[in-house]
Amino acid sequence: MAEVQYVLMNAPQEPTGVDLRPLSARSVVLSLLLGTHPPELPVKDLVRAVEPFGVGGSTLRAALSRMVAVGDLRRSDTVYGLSDRLLERQRRQDAAVHPATRPWEGEWEMAVVTATGRGPAERAGLRARLTALRLAELREGVWLRPANLRRPWPGDLDRVIRRFTARPEESAPGLAAGLWPLDCWAATARALLAHVARADRPADRFTALAAVVRHLLADPVLPAPLLPADWPGPALRAAYTDYQRELTEEMLDRARR
Secondary structure, three states, rough: OOOOOOEEEEOOOOOOOEEEEOOOHHHHHHHHHHHHHOEEEEEHHHHHHHHHHHOOHOOOOHHHHHHHHOOOOOEEEOOOOHHHHHHHHHHHHHHHHOOEEOOOOOOOOEEEEEOOOHHHHHHHHHHHHHOOOOOOOEEEEEEEEOOOOOOOOOOHHHOOEEEEEEEOOOHHHHHHHHOHHHHHHHHHHHHOOOHHHHOOOEEEEEEEHHHHHHHOOOOOOHHHHHHHOOOOOOHHHHHHHHHHHHHHHHHHHHOOO
């Protein structure tokens, strides 16, 4: 579930609100499959599963055809599943909800971009990949994070990056606060928790959970000593796990009746 956009806004009753945009037919299908293991469903189950979102059968079938054509989905007879590209996205989403960590001993990962002569598109793509690896840019071409994550490093990046470990002289909490907008992330997480708790219709909850997983993808997953007090990351992950399991089971049960 990661297809919804959300927008923060000031509200008089609480410091942060969440404005959730409706999901398109494509987004409903992708969010459902990204939250399903294995990520494939017969078309008859998809038709029933998307009914609570006001997506009719003809609209769904048109969306499925377009998604196969652009490489979002693969089709085998009447069963639709995620393409290889989106299977990788599902793996990233699962890692965002359940990140693998190790004890932090004060060291930081450092990735220094050594390649030159790259165009704007290449630079933007590299920035996106390093951000997805939960690194933050200290200055142009120098990326950091605490060395507390267990995750594979893409081998092809070694052609353009050199990697080091370091112990910065600067205060570690101060460095982390300068690299990531932690207070803003926490405020949004609390607003999303409140929204999920209030949502009672399946469509509203599904939309809220899509926003939650999108937000978890931006969690830097820092060691506890570097986080502000009452960090809501674990609570947001627990809420997502509980509600996603309940909601997916509810939708699939409805689809298979």
